[in-house]
Amino acid sequence: MAKKHPGFCALCGEYFDDLSFEHIPPRSAFNKFSARAVSGKDFIGKTTVPWDLKHLPYDNLQRGMGKYSLCSVCNSTAGVWYVKEYKKISHIFVEALAQITSADFPQCIEIKEMYPLRFIKQVICMFCSVNNQESLRAYNMAEQEISLQDNPLVQMMIESKKSLYQASKLVDELRRFVLDKNASGLDSKKFKVCMYVTKSSLHKLNGLSSVMKIENNTFSISSEISTFPLGFILYFNPTEDLEYKGVDITNFANCNYDDIASVRMPVFVYEMNTWVPLDYRTKAEIQKGINEAEDFLNNR
Numbered sequence: 001m002a003k004k005h006p007g008f009c010a011l012c013g014e015y016f017d018d019l020s021f022e023h024i025p026p027r028s029a030f031n032k033f034s035a036r037a038v039s040g041k042d043f044i045g046k047t048t049v050p051w052d053l054k055h056l057p058y059d060n061l062q063r064g065m066g067k068y069s070l071c072s073v074c075n076s077t078a079g080v081w082y083v084k085e086y087k088k089i090s091h092i093f094v095e096a097l098a099q100i101t102s103a104d105f106p107q108c109i110e111i112k113e114m115y116p117l118r119f120i121k122q123v124i125c126m127f128c129s130v131n132n133q134e135s136l137r138a139y140n141m142a143e144q145e146i147s148l149q150d151n152p153l154v155q156m157m158i159e160s161k162k163s164l165y166q167a168s169k170l171v172d173e174l175r176r177f178v179l180d181k182n183a184s185g186l187d188s189k190k191f192k193v194c195m196y197v198t199k200s201s202l203h204k205l206n207g208l209s210s211v212m213k214i215e216n217n218t219f220s221i222s223s224e225i226s227t228f229p230l231g232f233i234l235y236f237n238p239t240e241d242l243e244y245k246g247v248d249i250t251n252f253a254n255c256n257y258d259d260i261a262s263v264r265m266p267v268f269v270y271e272m273n274t275w276v277p278l279d280y281r282t283k284a285e286i287q288k289g290i291n292e293a294e295d296f297l298n299n300r
């Protein structure tokens with residue numbers, strides 16, 4: 001008998017004995033073939049370079065990359081409303097990528113006719129699956145009092161933990177946005193959705209994470225989905241002073257379901273060689289970092 005996947009649907013929130021598989025990205029958007037899913041906890045300290053996953057334990061996903069995260073009704077409804085547009089845009093970017101090398105990639109791409117709201121809702125739908133109730137349980141702690149610490153690094157870690165908890169409470173707003181076909185507008189104080197292009201064959205589905213910059217004691221809270229050819233970063237409670245990657249497409253959410261627009265946008269092509277959130281270093285840059293760390297340790 002086929003294995004069942006019980007759990008709470010990442011969109012309607014109801015409990016089901018057997019959830020359906022959501023392809024991330026959609027099957028029709030270059031996700032038809034089997035994939036090997038490696039869990040984050042298996043990476044750390046187990047590989048010499050982060051793009052070499054050959055020797056790590058993996059789940060063989062025969063259907064492609066994705067997750068048993070949606071009930072069949074939500075899965076097929078979102079499929080009918082949003083997937084077609086996502087597929088179309090993915091194919092436009094693949095055609096553009098095929099014609100040129102990343103070095104001379106045009107600064108802008110023009111998409112003649114698109115449905116911006118349908119596209120961004122598919123993106124948000126994927127983020128809901130990645131951040132389903134089961135994944136968010138890790139942050140489900142009572143809101144902690146921030147005790148003042150002398151050490152700014154410790155202080156930043158406490159604040160970042162609290163921010164992760166607060167962000168986990170915002171995901172319900174995203175679910176409602178996707179579930180209502182006609183809902184438009186995302187609160188830009190709470191959410192920023194950025195997009196980039198990648199040629200990498202590594203797919204990355206990162207749930208809520210805090211990325212800290214130790215040099216200036218700042219951090220950002222985000223979730224990231226990196227797939228070929230498009231990658232997305234969903235920032236939570238974005239502040240103006242942080243540096244954001246990719247092109248901001250949050251405004252797509254302000255359109256109506258049937259609005260068609262011609263969109264001209266800058267294109268950012270990133271490399272994706274590690275599991276680390278928001279890390280777009282080339283292999284050479286990563287190797288240089290590894291060598292420097294080893295030199296440092298050897299010369300202590």
Ligand SMILES: [Zn+2]
Nearest residue numbers: 009012071074
């Ligand atoms: Zn559902």
